Amino acid sequence: MFKVATIRRLSMAIFSLATAGVSAEPMKFQPGGNDTRCRECGFIQASGNIADDTPQAFQRFLDAAPNYVPKRIRLNSPGGSLQGGIRLGELFRARGFTTEVGSDRVDPEGHPHFGGRASVRTPGVCASACAYAFLGGIERVLDDGSKLGVHRFYTKSALTQPTEKLFSGRDLDDTQKIAAALVLYLVNMGIDARVVALAATAGPDEIYWITPEEARDLRVTYEPRGWKPWQVEPFRGGAVAVSETNDGTKRMVASCTRRLGPQVVLTNADMSWDVANWFEQCRTGLLGSAHPVFGTEVDPSRVQVSKRKEGGAFIRFRLPTTTPNLASPALFSFQSPAYPYACGSDQYEGSKINFEPAVRLAFGNCFQD
Template sequence: MHQFYNNAAIHQPSAKLFDAVDLSAQQFVSAVLVDYVFRMGVNPRFVAKAAETSPAEMHRFSQQELKELDIVWEADNFEPWAIEPYGGGVVAFSRSKDKSRMATAFCRKDKVPRLLITGPWRFNEGELRQIIAGLGGIEVFGQQFPKEALSVRTANKAPAIEVSMARFSLAAIDTAKTAGTSISQYGPHVYWADFDFRIAKEGASRALAIAFRNCI
């Protein structure tokens, strides 16, 4: 990827070929490109990368840039963590890129860290409880919790799973080996894809620390 250009300008880079109308047209094209990229869900910095690369060069995006600029898009992947006020405290949250699932970290008066996962689920509340009863437990950011730490409740008129995470370690988030999969079942049971959430690590330790200091 590189700048858009005019052939005449390439062959005669120092020639006076552009007037005020041309300059206005160039700005109009830039505006159209930024608007198009934004509408496609890509970070507008994509256009900036092109603008800073000369026509004689070619910028090839790294895997990190592809993710950071949302050039590649995986619906199930979760976005970086953020915080927002809720009740008398603060909650940390991360949504899947298609906005269909959400992870919310918070604590109540008992100060126990909690994680709430909202759907959509393929099962109703009763079916989810039966499935949880058959789990060996759950793993959150590389830390294991027994199935007794899980409960099912309604959130926004839909089933949700809440994980009570006593002795949860914020320091373990960044060192967790499960970088791609933050929440998954463990134990002697068959892998169940519905419990596989690719919750982002980005911003997690800081956002969760704030939420767990400001219980709702």
């Protein structure tokens, strides 16, 4: 696989040709979010035009920030320097940042996560060079109402004099090198290279807005912790309903056995911490008397925790025989009053897509245990 250094050698001398020519204030970085109980509540807001030296400005911001700065950045930018956008994306990837498309507004009643500024998320736009910076994120999130756009790269002279014969054979050679460098950048970032083809459909004064469906299919957006839609799978003459995270580390299975009735099994294959111990502590360490599972209450005596041979653990909830109302797939939710702070988590929110019909079918088609 080509490395980032290969891209730089291929295009260092020519990236200065590829500028978006937009009129905007230079990109600034500000703390944002609120100090509340969720991993995503704190972020860095990045707004404005991307210049060649924007990556250095971001590095200076990080150097001056406290150690607990959130690894999540929101981009709201019309574009700018292609060189700056790609190098900023490389920096996001190297530092393990999640990228979001969106803006924010000051929340005067909020509690700052860091840096003395509290804010709430609002939709935003990330276009041109900003889109390539966005692709550097480990996780990549396109907010509802926000827009992500791409177009062909170009030079300012070509934009101001579109009918003039400005280009030499060397310019054509450089253009091909830039296109190759963009493809290599996308491949190294795990993005489908067809994004370049989408960009080629829009001229310098146009934008191709990537739809959420295209973003998902081309891996432009990627949320490892996000849950896939529920699916029904046949099992031992019955059926089970299954949903798992995009990275495959967490899995929910709803089923019914003829002897024990309906049950929900939550598996966490993460081997970086003692999942089994956490499950066991939270099995009995309730503020209420029962676990809220898929819309019904489950007594701790009907909950079992086991370690997995492969690493991680699973927790099994045996539901009452009465059919639950299937209000929510979330387990150990921060929103539930049943759990103390230490047992609240945003890792097990589950997917609402196909949730009710899939789980109801699984609970109604019991297999022999």
